[in-house]
Amino acid sequence: PRSLEGKAHLVTLAAPLIDKIPGNNLRALMRQRLSEITGLSGEALSQVAGSAPRSHAPSASSQTPSSDYPDYGDIPDSAYYDSLPDVGSYEQPAPPRQHYERSSESGKGSWKKDGDGKWNKKGKGDFAPRAPRTAVSVESPHLIALRTLLHHPHLAQKVEDVSHFADEDDTYAQLLVALVGALQKTPNLRSLQLIARWHGTEQGRLLRALAEKEWLIQGDNLEQQFFDTITTLANSQSQRRREKALRSIIHKSPSELTDEEKTLLREHYSLTSSQSSKPPTGA
Incomplete structure (x- = not known):
């Protein structure tokens, strides 16, 4: 106060x-x-x-000291600080019995221990849970190629023939074909001009986001990865065209086949037989 x-x-x-x-x-x-x-x-x-008023006189029953309770007024100060409880007769309680049950989640079976601690089937205790990991998005090669082309438009002039992968069904691959085609027709286009061509569309929003994103690949590897992606797209399209041609000629009679179709069919059977004759080790 x-x-x-x-x-x-x-x-x-x-x-x-x-x-x-x-x-x-x-x-x-x-x-x-x-x-x-x-x-x-x-x-x-x-x-x-x-001068403080005394409490009311205790009753007759309370005046008689009980043998069960000591008179605290006669206890010396040392009794509050120096004496220790007698622990000679103290017995430590038995630990709680733990129940083990077998988990049926996995086919091999794993053992769990209920109680204060948990144990996995390898006998190791569970540690404190880790903080949730931050999801790291990994760009596809097509997106990396698009972003590389936005920052280095001159690479489009080194692509020999865009028709080698123009039939790709992937949305990113189609946008990559469109970018390469636009840059080959107008080599002086800048990144902003390319993005402006698709302004207001999903493709335009994608290109803007790619242009603003931080690079995670070293500059020395960008050009190599760009052409690796172009090569992969071209090989993929070539393989699909080959499979489509094989499906169209495999049911024809030999007399109906052209020389080109016969050559394609021989290559197909030769490749199939060579693959089946290889030992399991691939040697």
Whole structure:
């Protein structure tokens, strides 16, 4: 309390209670602390405690000390600080029985232990759960090729024939074909001009996002990866055309086949037989 009235009220309440504290030293310390808080001297506190109204006289039954409870007023101070409980007869409780159950989630079976700790089937304890991993998006080669072409438009002039992969069904591959074709027709186009051609479309939003994205590949590898992607697209389209041609001629009679179709059929059977004759090791 900060006011004089509050300090006086605190002394009125606390002084009688301090007198009831067993142990002379502890009682003296409590009085000293109350004196520091209120600013009253020890004599003044004693007068307040002496003038405090006594509690009602106890009943006859309470006046007779019970043999089960000691008289705390006669206990010395050392009893509160120096004595230790007798632990000779203390017995440690048995640990809780743990229940093991077999998990049926996996075919090989794994053992789990219920209780404070868990154990996996390798006998190792579970560690604290890791923080959730941040998902890392990995760009497809087509997206990397698109982004490379936006930043290095001159690479389009090194693509020999865009028709080698113009029939790709992939959306990104189709956009890559369109970019290469536009740059081959107008070599001086800049990135912003390319993006403006598809303004307001999904392709335009994709190109803008790719142009603003930070590079994760070293500059020395960009050109090589760009042409690797172009080569992969061309090979993929060539393979699909070959398979489509084989499906169209495999049911024809030999007399109906052209020389080109016969050559394609011989190459197909030669490749199939060579693959089937290889040992499992591939040697």
